[in-house]
Amino acid sequence: MPSVTTLLNPRPYETCAGRLLLLPLLLPSKPVILPSEVWTHVFQYLASMEGGRTTLWSLVKTSQNFKEIALPLLYSRVKIHDLETFEKLCKRIHEADAKWDSIRRIPYSAPARWVQTLDLSEIPYTGRNQAVLLDGLLTDLFPLLPFLSRFSMNPSFVMSKRAMTALTERPGVFYLRSLSGISYVPQQRSTPCQEPIVELLRNCVNLEELEIIGQGSDPDTWGFDDLLITNETSMECSLCLPLNLPRLRILTLLSTLHFSHLLSSLLISPLPSLTKLTITPSDDIPGSLNSRFISTHGISLRSLLLLSPKSWPTRLHPSPADTLITCPHLRHLSLENPIPQLILQKVHPLEILSITRPNAETWSLLCRILPYLPSLKAVRARDVRWLRKGVGVRAQEAGLQGEMREWRRRLGRRGIRVLDADWHDTE
Numbered sequence: 001m002p003s004v005t006t007l008l009n010p011r012p013y014e015t016c017a018g019r020l021l022l023l024p025l026l027l028p029s030k031p032v033i034l035p036s037e038v039w040t041h042v043f044q045y046l047a048s049m050e051g052g053r054t055t056l057w058s059l060v061k062t063s064q065n066f067k068e069i070a071l072p073l074l075y076s077r078v079k080i081h082d083l084e085t086f087e088k089l090c091k092r093i094h095e096a097d098a099k100w101d102s103i104r105r106i107p108y109s110a111p112a113r114w115v116q117t118l119d120l121s122e123i124p125y126t127g128r129n130q131a132v133l134l135d136g137l138l139t140d141l142f143p144l145l146p147f148l149s150r151f152s153m154n155p156s157f158v159m160s161k162r163a164m165t166a167l168t169e170r171p172g173v174f175y176l177r178s179l180s181g182i183s184y185v186p187q188q189r190s191t192p193c194q195e196p197i198v199e200l201l202r203n204c205v206n207l208e209e210l211e212i213i214g215q216g217s218d219p220d221t222w223g224f225d226d227l228l229i230t231n232e233t234s235m236e237c238s239l240c241l242p243l244n245l246p247r248l249r250i251l252t253l254l255s256t257l258h259f260s261h262l263l264s265s266l267l268i269s270p271l272p273s274l275t276k277l278t279i280t281p282s283d284d285i286p287g288s289l290n291s292r293f294i295s296t297h298g299i300s301l302r303s304l305l306l307l308s309p310k311s312w313p314t315r316l317h318p319s320p321a322d323t324l325i326t327c328p329h330l331r332h333l334s335l336e337n338p339i340p341q342l343i344l345q346k347v348h349p350l351e352i353l354s355i356t357r358p359n360a361e362t363w364s365l366l367c368r369i370l371p372y373l374p375s376l377k378a379v380r381a382r383d384v385r386w387l388r389k390g391v392g393v394r395a396q397e398a399g400l401q402g403e404m405r406e407w408r409r410r411l412g413r414r415g416i417r418v419l420d421a422d423w424h425d426t427e
Contacts, residue, residue, distance in 0.1 A: 036069055
């Protein structure tokens with residue numbers, strides 16, 4: 001805005017009237033321009049809000065500066081809900097990589113270098129053809145994502161050896177922090193070094209979270225030939241080499257992994273940072289490594305969840321009775337049916353005990369070990385929810401609801417809360 005000269009005429013009728021120049025005491029105001037770092041924090045907060053990412057996409061079209069700030073944030077966390085959208089993303093990244101050349105100072109193309117989180121866990125499984133297509137897209141996409149740190153899959157899809165190898169051999173594999181929903185089919189006739197998942201973990205030295213879903217058959221259905229293969233596999237497992245996973249904090253091993261090379265490698269690996277373990281119990285299966293895994297790494301655990309995935313027909317196996325002894329520092333223990341007869345002879349620092357449903361058998365176990373649990377603060381029924389408000393008194397006192405209310409009355413005398421599946425303590 002141009003400066004305006006202001007003249008004052010104090011006495012226009014005076015004989016020698018003068019004209020005075022009015023000088024501004026303050027500098028002319030300028031428009032306030034926020035630095036890009038401030039806009040980055042603003043957009044990050046906006047992206048964390050519900051519906052904020054949609055607003056960010058509209059801001060991309062507002063100005064070139066907003067586009068340069070918002071696009072990396074939008075591509076940093078990618079969550080796909082259907083295969084068609086994922087195909088479009090792959091096409092966009094491949095087109096950008098084809099235009100990129102090595103003369104530029106930036107070593108990797110955009111938006112591929114912006115992707116840090118890739119979540120495909122909500123893509124529904126519709127058939128074999130779709131699974132083959134998704135596997136091919138992942139195989140071609142992994143080498144183009146150098147800074148990928150978190151990857152999630154729908155466990156219904158089993159990644160092929162070529163896709164697993166592409167993830168392992170891509171540049172920046174050491175940036176991986178989290179792998180979840182990874183399906184794993186134990187290979188009975190292979191050596192440990194031929195397992196793609198084991199080779200991947202051998203290169204992920206900074207991994208912090210790992211979730212493996214086993215897709216093998218249940219031991220209850222095994223025949224004589226399967227038992228012979230299992231004995232051979234157990235002998236080969238002694239040849240496994242330990243993995244280097246010093247930062248692994250959260251580990252989930254579900255379903256049939258009893259004699260796999262993967263579980264054998266993890267069993268002999270030092271896991272100093274492991275604090276939370278979710279595993280399927282199998283204490284009645286001869287030679288199963290699940291119980292050995294709990295006892296081996298139980299010294300550092302703070303949370304242990306014994307969980308059997310829902311399947312048809314449902315096969316539940318018992319949990320080890322010495323869990324509280326082999327895990328002396330547990331704060332949260334979640335038990336699976338059948339409820340084990342826990343052995344405890346000294347004070348334990350357990351604070352939260354989760355069970356499936358309240359019943360007489362579980363109550364007798366709780367009464368027996370309560371004297372050794374002075375720090376117990378809550379008992380959670382993970383498969384039961386309190387009835388909503390407005391339900392009749394008779395309905396609240398019947399069945400599981402009545403049992404939950406009775407437990408709350410009894411345990412309330414000791415200052416112990418009774419929680420439902422949603423961690424609520426009231427209806």
